[in-house]
Amino acid sequence: MLELANLGVFAVVAVGFAAVALMIAWIVRPEVAEEGKLTPYECGMPAQGSTEIRTHIRFYTFALFFVLFDVETLYLYPWAVQARSAGLPGLAAIGIFVGMLFLGLLYAWKKGALEWE
């Protein structure tokens, strides 16, 4: 319980610092309105079109892989903590689990899902 109290207080201090820093800057900084300052800075050329553009599908693929393997981490860590007491049955279970995901990685690799085209 005491550890969670730490988390709460640290979060409050962090949010407080960010808020106070941004607020002080908001109060003291000058505002000199000028048309040129309010345009996007894209190499000095006038910006063309909006930013709501289609992005590459690859970003989505990598995000999907990430979710897969990050969940695997979540299962691996508890096994690692109890690795010695779980003994060989535990090792076999986690071996099958990790092995299947590793085969999945190899399959994705072979299929070319890891290529950045």
Place this chain on the structure above:
Amino acid sequence: MAELATPPPPPTPAPAPAPKPPANVMPPEKAVPAGIRKVFAKHTEGTLLPNRLWPTDVWPNPWKSASYRRGALVLSALILAGTGAAFFLREIGVPLAALRETLHRFAEANLPQVPSWAAEAVWILAKALVVLHIILFNGLFLVWWERKISAHMQSRLGPIFTGKWHGVLQTAADGIKLLLKEDAAPKEKDSWLHSLAPALVFVPVLICFTPVPWGRDLEAANLDAGVLYIFAWAGLSVLGIVLAGWASANKYSLLGGLRSAAQFVSYELPRSFSLVPLIAIAGSLSLTKIAGYQEGYWFGFFPKWFLFYPVVGQISFVIFLIASVAETNRTPFDIAEAESELVGGFHTEYSGMKFSIFFLTEYAYVLLASCLLTTFFMGGGAAPLPFLSVLPSWFWFLGKTLFFMFCFLWFRWTFPRFKIDRLLDFNWKFLLPWSFVNIVLALPYIYLWKL
């Protein structure tokens, strides 16, 4: 008129002064030992490069300058003074625990009307403020240090005037300047998200420092799931970066934010997998316990750090180090803000305080990564040799952390930037498979030999 008509006598050409050799010319034969010169000559033959390591006729020998010698003297004096102070201060975890007891007893005796948890709340608040100030001071120091190191690696001077001594106050002056800077951003920006993003990047980093053991009995909280806790919170920062890219109404920002997300989530995987052997060997997720497990010496003198576990320790270390550099968005993995491709990446449209919060966070993550490397691979506050434990654990922790921070700055000025396809290939086709193999290699250490 006659006087004017006579031409003035032609000026006699002054004899050209003979080129004077610089005062401290050292013939190359003397400057560099013969063996090294021979090897060096093989690579420089037929090129424009000088046939010696340090061309003393072009650049003077720095060790002959009083400024260099004075600098070396001041640095040695500082290190000596720090060591001496550490020797006399001893472990500060013990007096701090006593201070906490005193606070509790004071509250019980003198303030009966306040609830009993108030004293503890004040104590935790003090801890959080101390950690916050460590982060702020680290930002001030590290930016200056990075500028000095990069300057000296490129034969420049770096900041030199502000604050008299080698420009130590340069970052403080920059900070004041940034506070007073106008907030110039496109008018199409999403105002609310644009301001929220820096806060969202900063908040997790302070929370991440909760379980870091700065020395023996010197952590803010000994969390049982410390490793998981740090990775979970650090993962939130990427949201802020994507949000900054999205809210800026700038295509380069958007690309920078998305690339950063792809890189961040990819490198998070080998980073967490590389720690599985360590967690299994130490049998705990608590940073304090992991650091404590590595105390002690093999054969009475060789430190039992995880870095020195044959094969497994080194593979883990290399994977974790590379992934840590990638997670901090620094060169060679800085495609998120690649200056030469994306203007400034996700923070192109940020200025003033919002920008400086991004900057502060980047350096706070460098500190966090160095602390984690120290804790996981170098035994935290454990002394490298048994007799050196006369110096307190926080001194060793600080020394090792500074060493890793130097490595981070060193990498930046040594390696060129990756392309995004190479970067992701390197992660998915090299680091990730090897981190799986590493877990298999660690099995004997878990089940057979308890080192």
